Amino acid sequence: MAETTLLQPWEQIARFIDQEQTAELEAFLHDLPSGEMARAISRLDSEHWGRLLMLVSHEVAARVLDELTHAQAAEIIEDLPAEKAAAIIEEMPSDEQADLIAELDTDEADAIIEKLSPEERADVRLLSKYGKDTAGGLMITEYLAFTDDQRAEQVIQDLRRNADEYAAYDVQYVYVIAKDTHTLRGVVRLRDLVLAPHSKPVTEVMLPNPVTVVAEASLDELEEFFDKFQFFAAPVLDEHGRLIGVVRRAAVNEALGERSDKALMRLGGIIGGEELRTMSTSSRTIRRLAFLVPNILLNLVAVSVIASNEWVIEKVTALAIFLPILSDMSGCAGNQAVAVSMRELSLGLVKPQDAVRTLFKEITVGMFNGIVLGLLVGLIAWLMRGHEFGMIGVVIGLAMMINSIVAVCVGGCVPLLLKKLKFDPALASGPILTTCTDMCGFFLTILFARLIIIPYLPTVTPVG
């Protein structure tokens, strides 16, 4: 035992798998803090993944998958026989099922869906009919509904009889539907059921005309809904007003978190959803290049300003030192404005039509920052190369000053304009910003050098 305590969790798991110690493995997984699970599993080699899931019970396997990201879980499930995969997926809540299946390739997804029990298959098909980030795609189909001809007593008796089965449902509300049409009539809160006389019809205990969401409701609409109403869950209706599921606040929060995580990734230039280092090198390489290669073209546009003025560099080679500083500092200043705009967009504080107002708000900040940065960078340029080119401090400082203002204005507005044009602000703001600020910064520097430095240079050899 003294020896095993030195093992890392994934080594311990691998050892249990190799020795087929199912009970010990299940106990070990049960005790593993959930923060450790994802890391431990991602450290296991892929051959052990399959054997792990084949070894433990379907319930434990479902719990393991539930603690991983969808991308990770999909990777693992793809390697299992469809029948086994289906048996594990049956143990997951219906919204998790749909999310996981959505991450799989179509062929594998179809094979697994084929092997599900008829009800589960109908549920998964129902959820996948709706978009991933809609009420229909996020809902669970495990809910309690009673017809409107029942009494409080009957509901309580049913709850008591099926207490074990319902334990997994995490019941807070019970729904009342019309006996014939299955349209939603009302919602009963458990606390009201406590207080109601047992003989009352459920239609008198229920809150009539409950707030509901339509299956097509978008994630933004759901966020607004749960902001407005302090409920744990809301009933989801189809186009005929029939109850088809329940969307939980927790599922909406999770989807919102995922969406902002993905935006964070795209901001860093990772496209096509999540990238994990357990994924194959080829797909990771291709996805990264898909962002990098178009960026080369944008860079060419920016440096074309230098290329067409190479003779200026030849005369004032010191510019080659300061152009990269100008480029980087302007990019940073602009990115600050991008970050604020992205944040205000996600908070709903600005809308695409507010670009002009954002521009004015940024101009003031840009002017102050531009003066400070221009003075500092200009001073540095003068200290470094002032003995050679007396006016280089003025050229670089002036370019830095003006370009800072341009950078914050562009950075503040670009996310709003991209949003208006239905492009993804997280993915495209950075490259567009740096192309603009580089072009403008290079242009200003070369222009000022031509105006202030070159006319006063001692001419050694005449230039044609």
Add this chain to the structure above:
Amino acid sequence: MAETTLLQPWEQIARFIDQEQTAELEAFLHDLPSGEMARAISRLDSEHWGRLLMLVSHEVAARVLDELTHAQAAEIIEDLPAEKAAAIIEEMPSDEQADLIAELDTDEADAIIEKLSPEERADVRLLSKYGKDTAGGLMITEYLAFTDDQRAEQVIQDLRRNADEYAAYDVQYVYVIAKDTHTLRGVVRLRDLVLAPHSKPVTEVMLPNPVTVVAEASLDELEEFFDKFQFFAAPVLDEHGRLIGVVRRAAVNEALGERSDKALMRLGGIIGGEELRTMSTSSRTIRRLAFLVPNILLNLVAVSVIASNEWVIEKVTALAIFLPILSDMSGCAGNQAVAVSMRELSLGLVKPQDAVRTLFKEITVGMFNGIVLGLLVGLIAWLMRGHEFGMIGVVIGLAMMINSIVAVCVGGCVPLLLKKLKFDPALASGPILTTCTDMCGFFLTILFARLIIIPYLPTVTPVG
């Protein structure tokens, strides 16, 4: 009426305020979708903010503040008389109270706390005793507790009697505490209260030994807790095991969301918490400069490589065109690796000690990307300036290739190393990455130019 429909929400609100139409204003605010509220309020001028809150009832004012970010709400509340501010804050749930007060300056916070009712004051003091992102700071003090000598019946009667008051508590659990010591003995779920015979003592209905959190539990510990246990809320105990509050899953999720939002802002170079464009220009300028000015120094380090080799630029001026491309492309490639590392850190998939493993994972991606980028950028360089400097394609391509590998390795590891050294990876990864990649890229380009181009240049004039 036809005219008013053309007004923007904030114009409509301002008009109601100017005409002191309280009832219409309250109705308008009530109907405003919550997504619109934050934007409408931030568009009002600050003079109208104060008048708005003075005009409407304290309940409505509390709801308005609740829909804004804490930073926005704090800005508005600061302009009110302390007495009025206290009256509005009394209408907010205790965790929101503490969050809002934490955003205020100490003097203003103290003045407002003075004006609160004695119980509310004690609650706010209790919450502010604990850190903002701990169980004690996130908990609410509105919960239901009964002593262990009561029967189910008595609890149900109390619930029924105080139904109105408790409606705001969103009760899911009732807590049982020891009559004399006030230590927590158990938790009663409402659903169990439905099913229990009325004469049973609460000690027999309750779940004994409930899971609890200590008041000092950190946000990470709370996240893990709610990942592990499917509860809506957990009781918070002080060091003597006494029940002092309840921390809700929703409050933990909100705090986690806020924390990752702040990381997103720091990644963009916005420090010191949230920046909103409604804030004063001076504080926004100073906070932005605090990130930009140190960055100048890092830039100086990077360009020192060019500065000390200016004579190379003088001979091969075309390098001035390609150095900015190299700098930008390497920065982008490295930032992709930073994004993946930041994501894996937040998912718990990697820990600081995994830096070496991350390095190996990135080297393979870096080699493939480096070959593709090197070939492309090298080809472009040769097409643009190959007629002048035959080997420039090789120089730039080779530098790009090697520097891509360096960039992804540095980008993948820097967040882990910063985390290990207890620095903020979100704030510092970008500047450190670009300094490294710029230095290395400039060095490689100049080195290869000295080795492959300069020796074969036709010498027109001898250089000392």
